[in-house]
Amino acid sequence: MTKRTMILAMSMLAFGSAMAADPATINWAKIPAKKIQLFYPGQSSYEWLRSDAHKGAAKETARGDSCTSCHDASDEEVLQGRKILKGGHPLEPTAIAGKKNGNVDLHVQAAYDKKNAYLRFQWKTQNPYAGTEHQYLRFDGKEWKVWGYPKLDKVVQEGKQPGIYEDRMSIMIDDGKVAGFAKQGCWLTCHDGQRDMPKQFTKEEVAANPLLTAIKKGDVRKYLPDSRTDPSDWKTGKSVEEIAKLKAEGKFVDLIQWRAHRSYPVGMADDGYVLEFRLADAGKDMFGGNADSKTHQPKFMWDEKKVGFKSIRADSQARKGDLFLVREQNAVPFDPNADWKEGDMIPDYIVSREDAKGSAADNNAIANWNAGMWTVVIVRPLGLTNADDKMLKEGGVYNVGFATHDDNITTRGHFVSYVKTLGIGARTKADIKAVKLP
Amino acid sequence: MIRRLYSPGLVIILAAAVSMPLTATAQVDAAAAEKIFKENDCHKCHHETKAKKGPSLKKISAKYKEKKLDEKEAIKHMTSGKKVKLDDGTEEDHKIIDTKDVNVQTSVAKWMLSH
Numbered sequence: 321m322t323k324r325t326m327i328l329a330m331s332m333l334a335f336g337s338a339m340a341a342d343p344a345t346i347n348w349a350k351i352p353a354k355k356i357q358l359f360y361p362g363q364s365s366y367e368w369l370r371s372d373a374h375k376g377a378a379k380e381t382a383r384g385d386s387c388t389s390c391h392d393a394s395d396e397e398v399l400q401g402r403k404i405l406k407g408g409h410p411l412e413p414t415a416i417a418g419k420k421n422g423n424v425d426l427h428v429q430a431a432y433d434k435k436n437a438y439l440r441f442q443w444k445t446q447n448p449y450a451g452t453e454h455q456y457l458r459f460d461g462k463e464w465k466v467w468g469y470p471k472l473d474k475v476v477q478e479g480k481q482p483g484i485y486e487d488r489m490s491i492m493i494d495d496g497k498v499a500g501f502a503k504q505g506c507w508l509t510c511h512d513g514q515r516d517m518p519k520q521f522t523k524e525e526v527a528a529n530p531l532l533t534a535i536k537k538g539d540v541r542k543y544l545p546d547s548r549t550d551p552s553d554w555k556t557g558k559s560v561e562e563i564a565k566l567k568a569e570g571k572f573v574d575l576i577q578w579r580a581h582r583s584y585p586v587g588m589a590d591d592g593y594v595l596e597f598r599l600a601d602a603g604k605d606m607f608g609g610n611a612d613s614k615t616h617q618p619k620f621m622w623d624e625k626k627v628g629f630k631s632i633r634a635d636s637q638a639r640k641g642d643l644f645l646v647r648e649q650n651a652v653p654f655d656p657n658a659d660w661k662e663g664d665m666i667p668d669y670i671v672s673r674e675d676a677k678g679s680a681a682d683n684n685a686i687a688n689w690n691a692g693m694w695t696v697v698i699v700r701p702l703g704l705t706n707a708d709d710k711m712l713k714e715g716g717v718y719n720v721g722f723a724t725h726d727d728n729i730t731t732r733g734h735f736v737s738y739v740k741t742l743g744i745g746a747r748t749k750a751d752i753k754a755v756k757l758p
Numbered sequence: 759m760i761r762r763l764y765s766p767g768l769v770i771i772l773a774a775a776v777s778m779p780l781t782a783t784a785q786v787d788a789a790a791a792e793k794i795f796k797e798n799d800c801h802k803c804h805h806e807t808k809a810k811k812g813p814s815l816k817k818i819s820a821k822y823k824e825k826k827l828d829e830k831e832a833i834k835h836m837t838s839g840k841k842v843k844l845d846d847g848t849e850e851d852h853k854i855i856d857t858k859d860v861n862v863q864t865s866v867a868k869w870m871l872s873h
Contacts, residue, residue, distance in 0.1 A: 375853050376799075376802060376803055376811065376850065376853060377802065379848075380811070389810070390802035390803070390811070391802065392801075393801050395796075399796050399797065403797065
């Protein structure tokens with residue numbers, strides 16, 4: 321049994337009998353697949369789209385026209401992605417080594433039963449391997465420091481660090497309550513000032529920002545226009561009370577992310593939302609940092625008795641397989657007195673299904689990478705009533721945006737879709753129609 | 759020492775291809791012209807048959823036929839960046855095509871007017 325098959329089997333055990341359908345045994349061949357084109361957006365922020373640089377479309381975008389009212393060619397995503405990635409395009413200032421194409425074909429299938437929605441995604445990855453590796457803590461002889469960064473980071477661009485980052489499959493969901501999402505989708509959440517975007521925040525700016533300090537955040541991430549008094553300026557956050565009111569009115573988008581390192585090993589996908597920031601749902605995620613905030617040492621290391629090593633090195637053969645540190649499966653508390661040598665490495669994140677709690681632990685997932693392609697099935701319970709979830713229900717039609725990250729990259733280094741609609745047993749038209757399971 | 763990248767024969771062929779008037783090629787390469795049209799985002803405003811922000815290619819073509827205009831006028835339009843009047847009464851600078859190659863411009867113009 322390969323490690324990956326084992327993970328699949330363990331995940332299935334974790335799903336248990338409470339689920340109406342086993343996503344691994346659904347006959348997906350009988351469920352129509354919709355090909356959704358994703359493309360590389362570069363730095364096409366909310367602000368850029370409303371600027372004169374978005375030639376002939378600034379006014380139209382500002383008044384709320386849909387992206388596809390202009391971008392409606394049958395090969396639109398191929399066209400836009402290729403242009404942005406070909407080099408010298410103002411929307412992509414960084415030459416990203418290894419990025420082959422500007423677009424990705426994402427095959428989407430959807431099914432549902434009384435308990436869950438099952439969303440199946442397939443796409444060919446940029447690299448000929450599954451991107452299940454994530455950054456490490458590396459002992460430099462004195463201290464444990466992060467080793468491996470996403471490809472867009474300066475340290476990787478300068479060749480000082482290797483590019484290491486997990487693959488991801490993300491979905492944004494709006495139930496019609498977020499103004500503009502049905503027309504402009506994910507682009508509502510992407511702004512100047514964010515990580516790897518133009519005019520990126522400074523630490524001083526963040527430290528001086530009333531909203532970000534109130535919600536205890538140290539950088540700028542996705543946000544919805546409604547959360548700012550000036551939607552084009554991340555610094556103009558509304559008060560915490562005003563934002564709580566927006567949230568209570570459902571004016572946020574759900575963001576589900578399947579993560580090849582931080583959720584895949586425990587058969588889950590994370591559960592978050594975007595309003596004033598990209599936030600995790602209440603409760604506890606299935607992953608957490610493995611570095612002790614005071615000592616900067618790892619909190620856990622591999623259980624040598626179970627996996628044959630307590631750490632790895634950059635040239636370890638083990639790096640060719642899946643390397644997860646799962647608290648309840650293969651981890652033990654870190655031993656600071658072990659004979660650590662320069663170059664020893666331990667994952668920077670610890671993963672646990674048992675520790676995942678509350679609304680953050682709503683979504684299950686199974687996945688498999690084979691012959692260059694990820695197949696991911698996300699299982700989302702219907703009828704969720706948590707304050708930070710969009711409730712999916714039979715008869716509903718939802719505005720959705722899809723994104724894939726692979727090739728050791730994060731932030732803008734993804735492929736995204738124009739907004740689509742997902743119908744769950746709805747009579748009205750939808751781009752993707754979920755099939756009711758018997 | 760100058761590195762030779764192309765053989766003299768190839769240079770002659772390429773030069774001939776570049777300088778060859780479009781009329782000599784007889785046919786407009788529709789696929790190539792459409793590709794340039796799309797790469798310049800012309801399709802964002804001009805659909806083949808339906809009105810978008812700008813008139814459809816079908817409408818432009820009909821207007822040119824009626825006024826007995828040809829591709830030279832269309833090239834002027836796509837290279838001068840002059841103001842265009844929109845349906846809502848506002849004016850905007852027309853986008854300038856991102857090529858100075860007259861053959862390519864002519865090819866795109868002919869393809870547009872073939873609708």
